[in-house]
Amino acid sequence: MRLGGRLAAAIEVLQDIEARRRPVADALKDWGLAHRFAGSGDRGAIGNIVYDALRRKRSYGFRMGGEGPADLAFAAVIDGLAMAPEELRAALDGDRFAPEMPAAERLEHFRAADLAEAPDAVAADVPDWLAPHLEAALGDDWIAEAAELSSRPPLDLRANTLKADRDKVIRALAPFDAQPGKLAPQAVRIAAIAGAGRHPNVQIEAGFQKGWFEIQDEGSQLAALLSGARPGEQVLDLCAGAGGKSLALAAQMDNTGQIHAADSDRHRLAPIHERLARAGARNVQIHDPREDMAGLFGTMDLTLVDAPCTGSGTWRRRPDAKWRLSQAALDKRMAEQDAVLDRAARFVKPGGRLAYVTCSLIAEENAGRIAAFLDRQAGKGFGVADAGARWADLLPDAAGQCRVGELSGGTVITMTPRLTGTDGFFFAMLEKR
Structure with a gap:
């Protein structure tokens, strides 16, 4: 044509x-x-x-x-x-x-x-009603932050250390000019397409079929890294979906300990079986949505909540979603986030952690939900950890490449395309003292 x-x-x-x-x-x-x-x-x-x-x-x-x-x-x-x-x-x-x-x-x-x-909302390429939400979340430079969500995204991959290392993956994808990611230690990036080009279908590559790498945004990889899952721990991925973070955690834990992968939607969970087999992840137990998981209450070192959200952080990849989003949909997501946080709290053991992640840049879904959770769980021992300090420890050369906000005596993190070069993500760590 x-x-x-x-x-x-x-x-x-x-x-x-x-x-x-x-x-x-x-x-x-x-x-x-x-x-x-x-x-x-x-x-x-x-x-x-x-x-x-x-x-x-x-x-x-x-x-x-x-x-x-x-x-x-x-x-x-x-x-x-x-x-x-x-x-x-x-x-x-x-x-x-x-x-x-x-x-x-x-x-x-x-x-x-x-x-x-x-007008500001026009320059930011967002609906009028969303402008004050984004301004509240992103501050004075919210227009530049939102406008960056209208750029073309790169293709990010995660080298699966259970089967390969990043250098091996980069060599295998050399025809596509694959490069190391800037922040996550196992991230591989193929630059955003230019002109009429298209990203390669890396899923037909031999390295993908052998389980050497997975498609995963670098921001999602950083969220898994920040969760601090350690070898030998008991971990629950409560909103596992297709299993991207479960796979990252399995590699991070060197296939030791136990990861429990669960999701309320069996259709979202279905791809995880094939992905685990391809990746060689052997420490992941999949729980059917109808399964009674009460036996795990109070036993998890780490409970990860990759919460259902509006997906505003992924507008580079799904730009149609921002024009369909409504206040009613935002309200529905917030109610779902409250429900899943309350459920997750039941699995955290004393001294354990609860990591809350969204791919949203709307404050009500992020810090707002953590503040509401702390109010509901008052007296139960939960407090906000210092995620900003953890970022500095893990990524000492990445100061200023995320937003660090104070919340209830701790700090939370927001990643953006403009600062971090990733999709938009929010990360908070709660500790049960």
Whole structure:
């Protein structure tokens, strides 16, 4: 397909998303099934246009003078492919599949518009109602922090030390210019794609099939590292999902001790079986959602809660989610977070730890939930540990690369794309004294 056909296809997908309010991945998949003539390169290029358009929906709309699917798609091509409007016009000339170019004055407006004159929420590329939430969480530079959530993300991997080391993984992925991550000791990074490129499908690589590495954002790896799971401990991963953090903890614990992996949704938990086998993780026991786990109450050295959340920290990868998010959905997630924290508390033994993690940058889901938990659990011995000091001990060269906030006599950590170079994550450690 030529650029005109790819642009027209992106507009069609954006129209489908707007009309049906459906996830972008579903819309792109359906388009591909209905247009089987499109090759993988075409599908990747179309996906780039769609994702870029959704990442910067409001700022592109401000600069283009409209937020229609065609407006956003043209803006994404001009920005994403670094094409001047004149170059784009020349590239589409004679292409019978190309959509009609916007008027010249609109393209000139796009080129000349200054986001410094835009409303804060527009410059930050977020819905109006979310602006005060993010400002409260991220402070004076919240607009720059939020805007970074509209950039293209890298592809992060974690070398599985049960089967390989990071150097071995980097050598195996040399054709993709894999590099060491900046912070997590086993992180491997393939840079964000440029132009019409696409990330490699690393899951078909021999190293992945052999269990040498897993796909995992570096921020998630850092959260597992900060949890401090030690060889020989009893650990509960209460919201294990597909098992990413359980796998990281198994390697961190050198396959010793016991990790109990549980989740309330068996569909989310299903992939963990294959992943554990591939990784060679032998110290993980999987618990069925219907299983009575009362026998584990008060026995865990570490209980990890990777809580259900709005996922605002992952907007680089799922930009459509920020436009579907509502106050009602946020309220629902907060109620779920309260419930899972209260359940997790029952498993922590005296002297044990409770690690709380979200991939959200909204304060109400993060420090707000810890403060509420401490109020509900008053007199039960829980206190906030100094996560900032732990970050400094583990990563002495990474000072200033996360946000450290004070809370109830301890500190909590927020990682962001702008400061940490990862997805957005929140981390708090509670100790049962």
